[in-house]
Amino acid sequence: MRLSAEQISHIRAVIHECDPEARIYLFGSRVDDHKKGGDIDLLIFSKHLTERDKRRIRLRLYDRLGPQRIDIIIARDLSRPFVRLAYAEGVEL
Incomplete structure (x- = not known):
C-alpha cells in the first residue's frame, strides 16, 4: 500500500x-506497491454520510494531505457492482 502511516492517520481522523x-477502504492503484503515482481512491461504508459530508471530507483531506486527487465513494452496502469491485480489491484502513 502506497500511503504513509501519517497519511492513513489523517484519512481516518x-x-x-x-x-x-464509518469503515474505510483504499482501492485502486495506491493498493499496489509496484505502481507509481495515482490518485487516492477511498470507499467509505456509512449509513450517515451525505454528499455534503463527502465534499467536506475531500476539502479537509486536501488541507491535511496537500494537493492530491482524492476520489471518494460513499456506500451503505455492497448492492452496486462498482462498490463490490472496489471492496474486493480494497484494503481496510
Missing part, C-alpha cells in the same frame, strides 16, 4: 470526525 462508525 477526517472521516471519523464525520462518522465515527
Whole structure:
C-alpha cells in the first residue's frame, strides 16, 4: 500500500470526525506497491454520510494531505457492482 502511516492517520481522523462508525477502504492503484503515482481512491461504508459530508471530507483531506486527487465513494452496502469491485480489491484502513 502506497500511503504513509501519517497519511492513513489523517484519512481516518477526517472521516471519523464525520462518522465515527464509518469503515474505510483504499482501492485502486495506491493498493499496489509496484505502481507509481495515482490518485487516492477511498470507499467509505456509512449509513450517515451525505454528499455534503463527502465534499467536506475531500476539502479537509486536501488541507491535511496537500494537493492530491482524492476520489471518494460513499456506500451503505455492497448492492452496486462498482462498490463490490472496489471492496474486493480494497484494503481496510
